[in-house]
Amino acid sequence: MTAVVGEPAPSAASAASAGLPVAGLPVPDLSVEALAAVTAEIASTAAAYDRTGEIPLPGLAAAHRAGLLTATVAPQFGGPGVGQVDMARILIALGEGDASVGLIAANNLGTHQIQGLAASWPPAYYADLLRRSVAGVALANSVRAEPELGAPARGGLPKTTVTRTADGWVLNGRKAYATGGTALAYHVVWVVADEPGGDPERPRVGHVVVPGDLPGITWIDTWDHLGLRASNTHDVEYTNVELPADAFVEIPRGPDGVYRDPAAMASIGLFGHPALYIGVARAARSAFVRYAQERVPTALGRPIATTDRIQAAAGEIDAQIAQAETLLFGVLLRAQSGDTDHLPQLSVLKVQIARSVIAAVNAAVAVLGNPGLSRHLPFERLLRDVLCVRVHPPQEDTALLASGRRLLGL
Incomplete structure (x- = not known):
């Protein structure tokens, strides 16, 4: 499988020089005719990628050229910031062409939309994602499910941990159903924090933003599914992946003790x-x-x-x-x-x-x-x-x- 991750990500410690917002993101043409043209182009390769199971790069490239993969980047970050109605129209058009392209795009658009609401990424990392998105296909996705736990929507805490170090964090664990596979430039990984003085009964829970090309990331080809065969929804294992201190974003608890995940609430x-x-x-x-x-x-x-x-x-x-x-x-x-x-x-x-x-x-x-x-x-x-x-x-x-x-x- 071909990765679309570009050059190595910058250190999040350089956030002050991140240069947000990023210029050059297109305003997509959302007319019926323009969306139909993208649908037709993506559909022309859908059957072939369904058979091979490879990442549908031509379809993703068509969506990128039309500005559809970054349509929800918020105006404060230099994007068009389309709303939910237009996002739905985009995803209908992409899904009509190739459901796997539509799913990968849905996750990417949702990530940008949530960042516009919560601005939780380390600034240098998000600036890098946007810079790559100007140049070509650059994808991000939340990586939450686990082989033992299943989907987190039914409750429970992840086994995947980030352990505090003197300089930052070390990530370890295995995730399931990580749509986008090796095409992901960034992973937003759901974790439990293991840190000195932490309460083991009420640990801090959150996400770490992880560049997809860091050492210690291993993809396991588990996706052999009935449908969405080109979505590359494989398992991924993190082994001693080193991250800077600001890579961890805590999910707050409500008064009832339940974690209030901004991503889940927005989605x-x-x-x-x-x-x-x-x-x-x-x-x-x-x-x-x-x-x-x-x-x-x-x-x-x-x-x-x-x-x-x-x-x-x-x-x-x-x-x-x-x-x-x-x-x-x-x-x-x-x-x-x-x-x-x-x-x-x-x-x-x-x-x-x-x-x-x-x-x-x-x-x-x-x-x-x-x-x-x-x-x-x-x-x-x-x-x-x-x-x-x-x-x-x-x-x-x-x-x-x-x-x-x-x-x-x-």
Whole structure:
């Protein structure tokens, strides 16, 4: 796999000379026509990278040239600072082209958006990421899950630690599902602090910002998945990785003792992951229309698009996508207008979007029979990809349980 990490990162101790904001970040063209052109370019290589599992560099490069990978960089850092509605439009377009590109981009855009809200990175590191982002594809992602713990959304603390030293920190541990793999320029790693005088019952918990090319970082090729095969969501092991003192950013506790992670709190309103899977459903709809118009069985003597069965299936696909899009943009536009009444329902709204996009793609596959499952056509790949929407937190059982308890006053 090819790394896209550029030259070594600067020491965070040089933050005073970091030079933020960074000039040269483009303002993306978010017109329907421009986004459609990026979708088409990314789609042209999606099937090939799904088969090889390699990092989809051409698709990421297309997104970079269009300014879509840095669209959420905040104005104070020299970026365009697009809002949640436009971020969703970007991710729909990228997901329609290639779900793996969409997922890697969603994580990168979310990282920039959170930095705009919390500004928690060491300034020199973030300036370096932005400088690399001007020159080419430069990616960052939160690395949180662990083989033993699983996804942190269900509770628990990480086993990965940073141990205090005289000069900074030393990072040790293994993480799972680190999307982006060796293409990551920076990792934002969830850790427990091991430090003199610390309370072992209430340790400090936070993130360390880690340049992806430091010694002691080893990638373990564990990603052999049904869908999103080019996302490079492998395991990564950190062995005595040395970091400066300001690389650790503590996550504060609330009055109830629960950790209040700014990244987790911000991400619930982004709806980036559901957006990219709406793009996958759109791709299935377009492929279904093309196939239905071009397929002329000998016994029928005309395109299958002229049959009631195919027309009804097309209507079902369209209805499910319309429902998902209306939910997504309804959530975001209401929040943008200052309406907060729906915020307690965000998790179940994500669940409903997931159900709709899966139903849309499944409707296309089900009506086509063998062609829907053939690797010569895109439907089976799109079905595999869209099923991955269920993995992203909050997962369905957690969301429904929390919603039910809230409704019942429990």
